[in-house]
Amino acid sequence: MKEMHGKAKSWLERTFPERQIYHRSGGSVRYINITQRQQVLAAAGAALAIGWCVFATFSVISQGPRLSAHNDALDRNDARWQRWVNETNARAATAQSLLEERTEAFQRATVEFEQRHETLKMLLEAVQSPESIEENVLRGNEANFLIEAGIEEGAPRQSRPTPVQTASLEVAGFRENIDQLRQEQNAFLDGVEQVAVERSEQARGVLQLTGVGIGRFEEQREMGGPLVELSSMSSQYGLSDSDPQFSERAVQVAARLQEANYYQSLVELLPLGEPISVPFRETSGYGLRTDPFNRRPAFHAGMDMGAYHRAPIVAAGPGVVTYAGSRSGYGRLVEIDHGYGFRTRYGHLNSVEVEVGDEIQMGDLVGRMGTTGRSTGPHLHYEVWFRGKTYNPVNFLRAGQHVHQQG
Secondary structure, three states, rough: OHHHHHHHHHHHHHHHEEEEEEEEOOOEEEEEEOOOHHHHHHHHHHHHHHHHHHHHHHHHHHHHHHHHHHHHHHHHHHHHHHHHHHHHHHHHHHHHHHHHHHHHHOOOHHHHHHHEEEHHHHHHHOOOOOOOOOOOOOEEEOOOOEOOHHHHHHOOOOOOOOOOOOOOOOOOOOOHHHHHHHHHHHHHHHHHHHHHHHHHHHHHHHHHHHHHHHHHHHHHHHHOOOOOOHHHHHHOOOOOOOOOOHHHHHHHHHHHHHHHHHHHHHHHHOOOOOOOOOOOEEOOOEEEEEOOOOOOOOEEEEEEEEEEOOOOOEEOOOOEEEEEEEEEEOOOEEEEEEEEEEEEEEEEEEEEOOOOOOEEOOOEEEEEEEEEOOOOOOOOEEEEEEEEEEHHHHHHHHHHHHHOOOO
């Protein structure tokens, strides 16, 4: 060991002898002494640095392919995550677009159904009335009358069915509900139209019984007849162009209702009541007869009804008194205008209880039975006029018996 130690020490002295470094500056000389220990430490540090560089270089060279594969895997992961982020953003954008589209569609549907609701509400208000489908109450001062006319007397007409909108199987969510609601609304329109048709046919049946003829009533367009301008009704019921099929259907139903209201208003104003409020008998009918004064054939423009002296004579329908006084042949006379071209005359009265301009309801007292004028005894001479022509009062009385049931 001593020998080896001596050899090592001898090698160190030869390899790293003590050295001086001289430095001359400004005429003075300085030297730096580098001991053997300092040289050994410096050599050891240099050896360590070189060894580390060699080791690092060898490691990089040996692990290069592994690092490259790892980097490739990281790149693939980055690319996969980037694709996932892009797909997620695309799905989010699609969902947002679909949400905006459905929101807009829902808002449009909401506005449309609000308009439909208002239209149906107005139609419902138009079809609802104190009268039911089967009977209509006409109230006079002394009696209630029920309309129970069979529609077979009128020219039958049927309501048109609404085409059903079938929802596609591909329609999702609220759109199917909207289609269902539309079908229900169309069914409601069909029901309203059917009610209007029934009312119209009931009234037309009554008008048919009077013998005047439905065509004569329908000619009265300038007097408020059933002519309906469809274009003007769209604004009346708040209809828009967003749903032309529904708008057209609603206007058709509204036209049916207006037509039914027109015919019902005719029936309500027709002189269908009995002109004497006590039991009476027919003494002379309408048409050709033998004149009681000259015994020659003559046309009798009215109907004679007998009861007792000063029996109450009442209005056969609502209207306005247009004449109250004496007239040649009639004696004391009352004439009532019922509107739509209808007038009634009550002749040979003992007394007149109304004045010109009085508004009269069915059953109101207009006079007392007498024998004034060209008369052979106490009776009422009763005439029904329509647009300047007389009609048989018996038809109106029969229509009244068919339509009105005294309560």
